[in-house]
Amino acid sequence: MEKKITRKEAILLVATQLFSIQGYRTTSMGEIAKAAGVADGTIFYHFKTKEELFLAVLEHFKEEIISEFSIIEENDTYKSGLEKIEALLSFYIYLANRLEDRFLLLHRHFPYTLAEDNPACWNHLEEIYNTLIGVFEQAILQGQADGSIDELPARKMAMIIFTLVDGMVRLNTYNIYHTGPLYNELITSCHRMLKK
Amino acid sequence: MEKKITRKEAILLVATQLFSIQGYRTTSMGEIAKAAGVADGTIFYHFKTKEELFLAVLEHFKEEIISEFSIIEENDTYKSGLEKIEALLSFYIYLANRLEDRFLLLHRHFPYTLAEDNPACWNHLEEIYNTLIGVFEQAILQGQADGSIDELPARKMAMIIFTLVDGMVRLNTYNIYHTGPLYNELITSCHRMLKK
DNA sequence: AAAAACTAACTGAGTGGTCAGTCAGTTTTT
DNA sequence: AAAAACTGACTGACCACTCAGTTAGTTTTT
Numbered sequence: 001m002e003k004k005i006t007r008k009e010a011i012l013l014v015a016t017q018l019f020s021i022q023g024y025r026t027t028s029m030g031e032i033a034k035a036a037g038v039a040d041g042t043i044f045y046h047f048k049t050k051e052e053l054f055l056a057v058l059e060h061f062k063e064e065i066i067s068e069f070s071i072i073e074e075n076d077t078y079k080s081g082l083e084k085i086e087a088l089l090s091f092y093i094y095l096a097n098r099l100e101d102r103f104l105l106l107h108r109h110f111p112y113t114l115a116e117d118n119p120a121c122w123n124h125l126e127e128i129y130n131t132l133i134g135v136f137e138q139a140i141l142q143g144q145a146d147g148s149i150d151e152l153p154a155r156k157m158a159m160i161i162f163t164l165v166d167g168m169v170r171l172n173t174y175n176i177y178h179t180g181p182l183y184n185e186l187i188t189s190c191h192r193m194l195k196k
Numbered sequence: 197m198e199k200k201i202t203r204k205e206a207i208l209l210v211a212t213q214l215f216s217i218q219g220y221r222t223t224s225m226g227e228i229a230k231a232a233g234v235a236d237g238t239i240f241y242h243f244k245t246k247e248e249l250f251l252a253v254l255e256h257f258k259e260e261i262i263s264e265f266s267i268i269e270e271n272d273t274y275k276s277g278l279e280k281i282e283a284l285l286s287f288y289i290y291l292a293n294r295l296e297d298r299f300l301l302l303h304r305h306f307p308y309t310l311a312e313d314n315p316a317c318w319n320h321l322e323e324i325y326n327t328l329i330g331v332f333e334q335a336i337l338q339g340q341a342d343g344s345i346d347e348l349p350a351r352k353m354a355m356i357i358f359t360l361v362d363g364m365v366r367l368n369t370y371n372i373y374h375t376g377p378l379y380n381e382l383i384t385s386c387h388r389m390l391k392k
Numbered sequence: 393a394a395a396a397a398c399t400a401a402c403t404g405a406g407t408g409g410t411c412a413g414t415c416a417g418t419t420t421t422t
Numbered sequence: 423a424a425a426a427a428c429t430g431a432c433t434g435a436c437c438a439c440t441c442a443g444t445t446a447g448t449t450t451t452t
Contacts (some may be wrong), residue, residue, distance in 0.1 A: 007401080025221040041265060042437065046401090055415045093253045107217060108305050112370040119436060129372050156381045159373065164356070167363030174308040176325050177355065192387045224411055235429040240413065242427095351450085 008046045010036045016057045020101035024054060024110040051114070058111060058124045061102045065128050068095060069135050082194060086187055088135055089165055093126020096169040106171045114177070135163045143194065150196045161190055204242045206232045212253045216297035219308040220250060247310070254307060254320045261324050264291060265331050277339020278390060282383055284331055285361055288315045289379070292365040303366045329358045339390065346392045357386055 005013075014036040018027040029050055033040045047053040072091055078084040096103045103113065106128065115122040137158035143149030168186060172179040201209075210232040214223040225246055229236045239328065243249040258379065268287060270309040274280040292299045333354035339345030364382060368375040 023217070023221070023309075024261075029439080030437075040438095041403055042401080042438085045403095048439095050438065105396095109303070112372070113219075116371070125372060137367070152384075153381065156378055157385075158380050159367075159378060160360070160385050163367060163375075164360045165361035167359035167366070171355075171359060175312070176308070176321055179355070179359075182352055182355060185349065185356050188348075189285070189353070189356050189389045193388050223412080226411070236412095237414080237430065238428055241429095244413095246412065 002112070007038055007042060011038060011043055011046060011053070012056055012060060014058070014079045015053050017101050019054060019057055019110075020105040020108070022143075023108060024050075029053075051090065051118075054110075054114070055118070055120055055124070057105070058121065061105065062078070062101075062128050064102065066131050069131055072118060073135065075137070080146050080148035081139050081141070081185050082148035082191065084139040085136065085149075085161070085190060085194065088139055089187060089190060092132075093169065100173075101171060104173055107173065132166070133158050136161050140194065147196065149194045152194070157194065160193070164190070198332050200216045201312075203232070203234055203238060203359065207234060207239055207242060207249070208252055208256060211249050212256070212301070213297050213305075215250060215253055216301040216304075219304060220246075225249075250306075250310070251314075251320070252318055253301070254317065254390065257295075257301065258320045258324050260298065265327055269334070270304065276333050276342050276344035277337070278344035278387065280335040280338060281332065281345075281357070281386060283381075285357075285383060285386060286333055288361045289365065296369075300369055301364060327392060328362070330356050336390065342392065348390070351392065356389070360386070366375050 011032065015032050018032055018035065029043055030040055032053075033043050036043075047056060049137065072088070076084075088184075106121055111121060111125060115125050133155075137154050140152075140154040140157055142147055142150060144154065165186065168179040168182060171177055205230065211223075211228050214228055214231065225239055226236055228249075229239050232239075239249065243252060268284070272280075274283055276334050307317060307321060329351075333350050336345055336348075336350040336353055340347060340350065360382065364375045364378060367373055
């Protein structure tokens with residue numbers, strides 16, 4: 001028995017793709033309606049405004065991110081903290097590929113502009129970043145406990161590593177450089193940065 | 197004797213700021229005209245379309261970047277390649293602060309979307325990135341010659357380092373985290389990455 | 393069991409507003 | 423006087439959002 005997708009879910013799905021790929025301003029509500037196979041008015045029945053629809057998209061992504069990384073966190077069978085960092089880097093790149101459109105959304109400017117005067121938006125973004133940076137921080141702390149990682153400020157180093165891997169994902173989606181061939185250098189660089 | 201600014205220059209200046217801060221789609225030609233103290237039609241006298249105005253802004257930024265880094269390249273009195281990397285990291289952050297709006301433009305999505313079907317735009321972006329990455333690459337090669345930097349693939353490591361600084365600048369402008377306190381960790385991380 | 397009443401989901405034509413680009417005419421420069 | 427620079431009212435296209443009404447399904451009444 002297939003669970004049949006509701007119209008509201010269809011709208012949210014299509015909106016995620018179009019907002020991500022084309023951008024918020026560039027995507028019209030009519031376009032979303034058409035792509036979702038729904039009348040223009042139907043969107044406004046489920047989501048009061050365009051902004052509210054966008055926030056629903058962002059909230060859904062937040063929940064997805066948290067869920068993905070909590071699975072990784074539980075399944076914690078790495079030998080050392082340093083090895084866990086390497087595994088997390090791989091997973092981050094894998095996830096950014098699998099959830100390509102949502103990560104693209106995170107690399108657009110609109111969410112951050114909206115966040116300036118929309119506390120709900122700001123909270124979603126903060127939770128997303130806290131999750132993404134948090135996993136690296138935990139691995140660093142673990143590595144410092146087991147002796148595989150040097151005594152460096154854990155949170156700050158986590159931000160450095162996040163910045164690096166996220167920057168690579170971003171550069172890749174912008175199509176200026178293909179960062180795929182940089183994978184080995186990413187791993188060894190982080191290794192050199194952290195090891196005792 | 198002040199060199200008096202032409203109307204065309206005034207339009208270009210205002211357009212740079214507004215496109216950077218507000219975004220391309222969100223900024224109307226009327227808004228630019230008003231801010232530049234010029235009639236709506238005047239913009240179209242100097243720039244045929246909005247897209248052409250944007251390209252002029254990007255081209256101007258490209259020339260600015262190239263000029264800034266060629267000065268640094270000439271004034272080359274650092275003891276070792278590794279020390280030059282550190283100096284370049286500082287300069288990058290200093291420049292990203294001084295040319296805040298133009299760097300913001302580089303972190304928006306529109307230029308990359310436009311580049312997909314506009315070769316001129318693509319060339320501007322490529323030259324900008326080649327300049328930014330090139331300076332790090334040269335410093336690495338120099339460091340490998342003088343023995344201060346390990347034998348790693350120079351171009352790839354330059355991209356890694358660029359990604360790291362640029363990602364920090366970007367994270368900072370998005371106001372989620374203030375990356376200023378990460379400056380020391382940035383320097384030491386790059387040092388650990390590269391040193392023999 | 394049939395009819396009536398009610399309800400949530402949905403529709404699409406219509407509205408007011410915005411915006412890139414035009415153009416006929418005016419002002420400034422050479 | 424000719425050319426170049428400039429003006430601002432105007433146009434057609436687009437867009438977020440509204441709303442009066444339709445449809446399908448459920449509950450209540452008879």
